[in-house]
Amino acid sequence: xxxxxxxxxxxxxxxxxxxxxxVPYVAGALAKYEKPAAWATFDDxxxxxxxxxxxxxxxxxxxxxxxxxxxxxxxxxxxTALLGTAYSVTGxxxxxxxxxxxxxxxxxxxxxxxxxxxxxxxARLEALLDNAYNGTLYxxxxxxxSLRQELENIRTQLAQLNTELDTKGExxxxxxxxxxxxxxxxx
Amino acid sequence: MITKQPFILFVVEDASGSxxxxxxxxxxxxxxxxxxxxxxxxxxxxAAVSDARIVKQQFMFPAVEVPPPEPSxxxxxxxxxxxxxxxxxxxxxxxxxxxxxxxxxxxxxxxxDQADPDIAAFVAACVAQGWSNPFGMDMLELAxxxxxxxx
Numbered sequence: 001x002x003x004x005x006x007x008x009x010x011x012x013x014x015x016x017x018x019x020x021x022x023v024p025y026v027a028g029a030l031a032k033y034e035k036p037a038a039w040a041t042f043d044d045x046x047x048x049x050x051x052x053x054x055x056x057x058x059x060x061x062x063x064x065x066x067x068x069x070x071x072x073x074x075x076x077x078x079x080t081a082l083l084g085t086a087y088s089v090t091g092x093x094x095x096x097x098x099x100x101x102x103x104x105x106x107x108x109x110x111x112x113x114x115x116x117x118x119x120x121x122x123a124r125l126e127a128l129l130d131n132a133y134n135g136t137l138y139x140x141x142x143x144x145x146s147l148r149q150e151l152e153n154i155r156t157q158l159a160q161l162n163t164e165l166d167t168k169g170e171x172x173x174x175x176x177x178x179x180x181x182x183x184x185x186x187x
Numbered sequence: 188m189i190t191k192q193p194f195i196l197f198v199v200e201d202a203s204g205s206x207x208x209x210x211x212x213x214x215x216x217x218x219x220x221x222x223x224x225x226x227x228x229x230x231x232x233x234a235a236v237s238d239a240r241i242v243k244q245q246f247m248f249p250a251v252e253v254p255p256p257e258p259s260x261x262x263x264x265x266x267x268x269x270x271x272x273x274x275x276x277x278x279x280x281x282x283x284x285x286x287x288x289x290x291x292x293x294x295x296x297x298x299x300d301q302a303d304p305d306i307a308a309f310v311a312a313c314v315a316q317g318w319s320n321p322f323g324m325d326m327l328e329l330a331x332x333x334x335x336x337x338x
Contacts, residue, residue, distance in 0.1 A: 020295070020297055023333070024333070025336050028267070028337045028338070031335070031337050046322050049320070049321060050277075050278045050279050050320075053281050056269065056271055056281065056331075056335075057271045057279065057330045059333075060331045097295065
């Protein structure tokens, strides 16, 4: 005769993966604990019956596959957000009737990233800034001259204007044209 | 189905630990409450005149199929469809249906197809008829249903 554990509610659970093909046998073997004869008292019987029934419910409703699938969903979320990998449902598993999702999760994460992944987006922003400020050429960003070069050109032209004013006391037409260019560049 | 006379089964035990049974037949139109009251009166009367003690009683409402129908297929009774219901008071009820027709299973060979109209009707009947678990807690909803081998 079995007595139901008094510390059942505070005791932890264990995860015991069971091959789905033998679930009917393992679950069926628990049936003897649904009977009063398996327990020492009525209270033991009631607690034991409900605990065993809950285990049987969990054997299909909360199986290890659900936990693995939840982790795979989380991986795909991060993979799409960070690396831009696009996942899609490409069919239905004829055995489990669950969706087949492609591409399969790789053993190691990809070393390349594409849009709209965060990694690629940050890389493009970095390239944009580098091209615009430093003039470094990228496939997507090839603006020349750079802002740094433009500022240097403006500084040089302003220095020339200053020299012209010091020597002539006035600006000639050519220098006015150059000054107009500076104003346009700053606009 | 032929319904036979209901009766109360009393299991009695003497000082040596030896047990015997008594059958007291009751009116088939009597209510459960009336039968319980009658059984209580009987136990009092029994204690006054017998040196044995009553250790168990059961209300029996027997009925038999005459003639019994043929099984619809060769499925063994151990091939059971097990329906686990959530009940009031956070309890459960386990209903094991012997010899589940294999056609009622999902393609995975484990889960019972709850979309099957006959299965859905069976589940609805379990909930709607006020059935309970062994502790009187009403079945509220189906938690899961799958195949078990219950030899």
